[in-house]
Amino acid sequence: GDSEPSPLLYQHALRDVIGRCLYGVDINPMAAELCRVSLWLEALEPGKPLSFLDHHIRVGNSLLGATPDLIAAGLPDAAFTPIEGDEKKVCAALKKRNKQEREGGQRDMLHLMVAEPQEEYNLIGKSTHSIENAPDDTLDEIERKADQFRKLVVSPEYQHAQQVADAWCAAFVWQKKPDVPFEPLTTDSIRRLIADPKALTIAQHHEVERLSRQYQFFHWHLAFPEVFAKGGFDCHLGNPPWEKLKIMEVEFFAGRAPEISKATTQAQRRQLIVKLQSTEPGLYDDWQEAVDRIDRSNLFIRSSSKFPYTAVGELNTYALFSELALRSCRPLGRVGIIVKSSLITADTYGAFFEHLAKQHLVSAYDFKNWALYFADVGFHERYTLLTVEKNRRMVEEIQIGIEIVKVDELTDPDKTYTITSDELSLFSPLSGTCPLFRNRREKAIARYVYERFSVLVPSEIGDNPWQLKYVTLFHMSASSNLFQTKQELIGKGGALKAGRFYVDSDVNDPLYEGKYIQLFNYRFASYEGIAEAARLTRKAATTTPTLEQLQDPYYEIEPRYWIPHNTLINALESQIKVKDYYILARLVTNVISNNRSTIACLAPAVACNNLALILYLDAPDPKTYGNKCLLFTALLNSFVFDFITRLKMSENLLKSTLFEIAAPGPKVFKAPFFEKTYEVFVLPRSAELSCVTSAMSG
Helix, strand or coil: CCCCCCHHHHHHHHHHHHHHCCCEEECCHHHHHHHHHHHHHHHCCCCCCCCCCCCCEEECECCCCCCHHHHHCCCCHHHHCCCCCCCHHHHHHHHHHHHHHHHHCHHHHHHHHHHHHHHHHHHHHHHHHHHHHCCCCCHHHHHHHHHHHHHHHCCHHHHHHHHHHHHHHHHHHCCCCCCCCCCCCCHHHHHHHHHCCCCCCHHHHHHHHHHHHHHCECCHHHHCHHHHCCCCEEEEEECCCCCECCCCHHHHHCCCCHHHHCCCCHHHHHHHHHHHHHHCHHHHHHHHHHHHHHHHHHHHHHHCCCCCCCCCCCCEHHHHHHHHHHHCEEEEEEEEEEEECHHHHCHHHHHHHHHHHHHCEEEEEEEEHHHCCCCCCCCCCEEEEEEEECCCCCCCEEEEEEEECCHHHHHCCCCEEEEEHHHHHHHCCCCCCCCCCCCHHHHHHHHHHHHHCCECCCECCCECCCCEEEECCECCCCCHHHCECHHHHHHCCCEEECCEEEECCEEEEEEECHHHCECCECCCCECCCCCHHHHCCCCCCCECCCHHHHCCCCCCCCCCCEEEHHHHHHHHHCCCCCCCEEEEEECECCCCCCCCCCCEEEEECCEEECCEEEEEECCCCHHHHHHHHHHHHHHHCCHHHHHHHHCCCCCECCHHHHHCCECCCHHHHHCEECCEEHHHHHHHHHHHHHCCCHHHCC
């Protein structure tokens, strides 16, 4: 016979596959409709009608939905966590009542929640099975199939199961206030609803329906019962959106109230938003509604137990979809998904990556977008082709590739390599993240270092050789109300002297940002000579001090902001012992704009924003403190430390990243080095590079 099928046979098979094997969900009805049209065009077969796809291509928010197991467990108490707009006393009472209902009648409740819904699921499954097996070769058969589907979704069994799942989800996003016409739902409400479809009051029933429409709840086990009757999907492919689940003030008001978007600080933006209550109440209501919807969606995602690994930090859809995709597969099913590389490298998702590496991960290929495979995304963006298996077979080694540019590099034996879960534990004992070895040689070097030295801080309590503490002081957004500009301080009669602003008897310290520092240099950049308006833009450029200025021991840079001295002292005393100086390091040290990954220096005790880290070393006396600071600064700025750091961090020198860099402890510096010790060799050189100003002369 022929080695290749004929075009007609191929098209017949393609129509069968598209009509029976492909599934999809989108929150946008238009996107779902375009998907159907695209599949129809692919599946056209001469003499055959368009396939019926309504039951396979569905509309809804696939992140917000219930599962039979979640419903059976009852409502978690965290569903009644108060958010803005809720009454705390009401939430506390509901949480107490829900706990009693869930724990008190657990045995009877589980019987109702598992046995009775299972009968409905079985009936729904039989109906969908008959729809799947129905012929669709003629227009009449397609119409009968569509009619079967319409009857299914309006059937009492389907409507009841849908109502139970919707009610379970609605309990999380329900406004908890006193004196409302519809009482919030608790576990007992769900239990009674399972037993009796009419258990809810009319007002409660209408509110569940309203919330279901507003949040577009989507329940996978009801939408595709024939799939989950077999344990899930065989394969899940996707390129999910990379979006933070938060309302961004700048983006929201860009086209509605540009003056709010253009405000230079978060504190100013929020003042302008409050003013909208009187100037533009309609826009203010739209803003409040958008914030409320996101807050309640976040509450569901964080407290429903649906996303135990990825509902952490700032919620991002790519991570949530990754966990959802894995859970929706059958035992030997696989997931192939394109996600931001942060999923494998960021501390936020360390527990998830560690879980994947131990049980599910097949391969992870990190790409730089230099080839612009995604033309609408910046060239600096990193994304990963992630392949996982629901129940991975006994394969110890995981395929890894880092900083891939073109697809053909995946076959380059030097660009890709294997790594075991034991090796991941060696390189990332604290964070569980994926190391960033670009080739086999880097992995071999790192293994040698990690087998020779322990990580920098194995444990903050009891095993911290350098007695290192990672400190951040003032966040640029949350603390913006404390910051004062040069123009504001001059307007109060202030005078600038040696970096500080003096207003009568009040002293204002410079607020340092990461970009002001470099290797052994805390005077690397300044805003001296730059107009006020230019200083306050989002990525305001700095000037570089001249050689003559740097040779002046009394010269200090000019920052963008200053902060009251008492505020600085209070912030320091709440975290560390106040010293005359300490080590500063840059948080953001990406390889696009910097040749080094670790950038640190000794600096006077200045105020720091969240992009300038304080690396504090505890010590029993001033001399020991000074020696430790000089040694540790030299260590941080060494080529070897920088090389190892680059293999661990993608962009930010986070606490977990820094703490698990393998490096020598203080005792190693006592070891012989030629006829002296490493300590004797390093100390004078580090001091000569660090102590070059009057402020550091002590």
